Amino acid sequence: MSLIKVQGVIIKSINISESDKIVTLFSDKLGKIDAVVHGARRSRSKFLSSTQPFCYCDYVVYKGKNLYTINQSSIIESFQSILMNLDKLAYGSYFLELVDNITEKEMKYVSILAMLLKTLYILVHGDVDLELLRLTVSFKAISLAGYMPRLKGCVKCGSKMDYGVFSIKEGGILCSKCSIDGEYVYELNRQTLHFLHTLKNIKLEDLRYIKYERKMVEYLQNILTKYIMYYTEKDFKSISLINTIKEKGVV
Numbered sequence: 001m002s003l004i005k006v007q008g009v010i011i012k013s014i015n016i017s018e019s020d021k022i023v024t025l026f027s028d029k030l031g032k033i034d035a036v037v038h039g040a041r042r043s044r045s046k047f048l049s050s051t052q053p054f055c056y057c058d059y060v061v062y063k064g065k066n067l068y069t070i071n072q073s074s075i076i077e078s079f080q081s082i083l084m085n086l087d088k089l090a091y092g093s094y095f096l097e098l099v100d101n102i103t104e105k106e107m108k109y110v111s112i113l114a115m116l117l118k119t120l121y122i123l124v125h126g127d128v129d130l131e132l133l134r135l136t137v138s139f140k141a142i143s144l145a146g147y148m149p150r151l152k153g154c155v156k157c158g159s160k161m162d163y164g165v166f167s168i169k170e171g172g173i174l175c176s177k178c179s180i181d182g183e184y185v186y187e188l189n190r191q192t193l194h195f196l197h198t199l200k201n202i203k204l205e206d207l208r209y210i211k212y213e214r215k216m217v218e219y220l221q222n223i224l225t226k227y228i229m230y231y232t233e234k235d236f237k238s239i240s241l242i243n244t245i246k247e248k249g250v251v
Ligand SMILES: [Zn+2]
Pocket: 154, 155, 156, 157, 158, 159, 174, 175, 176, 177, 178, 179
């Protein structure tokens, strides 16, 4: 049994018995792994806090036949305040789900882990519009995971353009000659396309300084969510909670 030290964030937790659970750990050295935590649900367990979603810890794990087991843990940042605020919990859950949906098991995604941590810190401090943060993180994350849509030049003929239609199925923008009608096709005007390029390059910590229209952010988020679901073939459970919060006008 060889012990491996990793740092990572718990992105999912499933109870498997009255005392045990399986967590999905998004880690630096092993990538995304599933790990059993024995006794984690007992009230006096040393793993009680360190195996909750959002928790960022040093872990010691070992590999069994099918799964890893967490042997030791030491909390670096628990992000507990996310769990205590409904808006933060909804958006935080979306970020964990996003990372889970766009990554494969046991592949390293060091940049996505770094971005997730930065996102969670921003979420805790709460000085960025959560919808703007969600759009920017979604867009950057799919680029880092290799799902980047093509936004410079028509996907079909290559002609240069600064507006057009975005086709989810074609994976990028199309010029007026190549554009097609139908499902999964959305207009992108100059301003919107320019805004997407801005988001691609901006640092998350600078988001609070940019000017934007909330309508445009929501329009783009709708396209991006469909895009991610189309290519990953996975659903987002957290979106219904976000939508409920938005309908009530909280966010
Ligand atoms: Zn074209």
